[in-house]
Amino acid sequence: MNVTLTLLDTGYCRQLEAISLGGGRLRSIHFHAVAGFIHHPNEGLLLFDTGYAPHFYAAAARFPYSLYAKATPVFSERSQSLKEQLASKGIGPEMVKGILISHFHADHIAGLRDFPSARLYCFRSAYEDVRGLRGLAAVKKGFLPELMPEDFEERAVFIDDGPKVRLSREYRPFEEAYDPFADKSLLAVDLNGHAKGQFGVFLRDAQGRDILLCADAAWSSRAYREHRPPHPVAHLIKAHSAAYLQNLRRLHELHRSRPELYILPTHCPEVLELSKGEFSWS
DSSP states (O other): OOBEEEEEEEEEEEEEHHHHSTTOOSSEEEEEEEEEEEEETTTEEEEEOOOOOTHHHHHTSSTTTHHHHHHSOEEOOGGGSHHHHHHTTTOOGGGEEEEEOSOOOHHHHTTGGGOTTSEEEEOHHHHHHHTTOOHHHHHHTTOOGGGSOTTHHHHEEEGGGSOEEEOOGGGTTOOEEEOTTSSSSEEEEEOTTSSTTOEEEEEEBTTOOEEEEEETSOSSHHHHHTTOOOOGGGGGGOSOHHHHHHHHHHHHHHHHHOTTSEEEETTOHHHHHHHHTTTSOO
């Protein structure tokens, strides 16, 4: 079953390229947070992450949460929030039926509160890793607790509680995934490493393009194409460095075997350009 995918830019933070890409420049660059808007024939309107939203600034206003904002200065206008972008197309918050949460870093969940009736799809392992965290313990995991809806658990659907399905050879080196809607339209693959319980989504769109939304399993397309792991200092903020490097290698191998596959990292400048062209509203 095919779906439609639109990519939406929600703003950016600034950080050194050399940290995110081995051999990169010692120059500050923009890391845009690009979220996915998915129209599923049966499940309705879905989001893949929510990117930045005004809630981020409130959640990061006080110490120690302000340390997050100081480490990665954020630049996002209210008009860039998914709520406002969807409203400009006549889509109200109540029309969004589900949000696929790749992981719980603040730049992926800042808009959760804007969609109070959506089901919240995530890995239980990811949620349990941040559940109840406060103060510096939360900041160390890139998590801002005030971004979480109070009724999160009532609306949560834990993808990894479901059965795994075997993937066909075309997905190798990935061999298994979860099928949250039991129709093989969106296959959630474990991309643990950058954050515990992070997942990505394989899908085929209405134009017949095969796509992997890989969240932060790579910070750029160059990283997986050229197999260029980040600077060692970046591993200080990763949940499991060995798993991250293993999944980056898998993305590299997948790209080499299927160069026509769109592998889309959340913060890649090439993905930002796709959001203005091939995967834009038009």
